[in-house]
Amino acid sequence: DAGVTQSPTHLIKTRGQQVTLRCSPKSGHDTVSWYQQALGQGPQFIFQYYEEEERQRGNFPDRFSGHQFPNYSSELNVNALLLGDSALYLCASSLGGDTQYFGPGTRLTVL
């Protein structure tokens, strides 16, 4: 049984560019949450998707947007990249409100 998968593994972008990160949830899970983890810090909640709708959002600007597809997979989009957006982006999946399981993350570097 495949766990949570994310792509790509690493990504390098320049300031002002846009990026799309992808996540496939664990089999049987219907809820996807996204987190940003800066170096040396704990993950920070970006938003959560359930039934293709954004259900809850953390303290992140509108440059961060997302989408959930009918097969429960999800994308995270970040526009107008800033140097401060460099981080590990984590996707977590769960079945409704149950325990969240994390993927390996996508490491984004903004130059």
Next chain:
Amino acid sequence: QKEVEQDPGPLSVPEGAIVSLNCTYSNSAFQYFMWYRQYSRKGPELLMYTYSSGNKEDGRFTAQVDKSSKYISLFIRDSQPSDSATYLCAMSANAGGTSYGKLTFGQGTILTVHP
């Protein structure tokens, strides 16, 4: 003030030692408490999950929650070099009658267990 405070360490102990990791929190709405382990350049892995106050044991790991003091702990007995990782506490509130919602994490404690 951060909602969840965790001593970042680093913590270095000899193999076989008992390790104590702690977090304090300020939001009394938190009902669900978790400990995750994160190896270098990997995603967090769930270790322990507890609801409300009390103790929960799983092998060498014991999670403790004291809601009256807003304090949670993770104890690792007979620590092994393979336990070397960053340990993250996480919490969530009960929103709208369900347990869905965001996890609020501590900063993480870096643990090294040396042979």
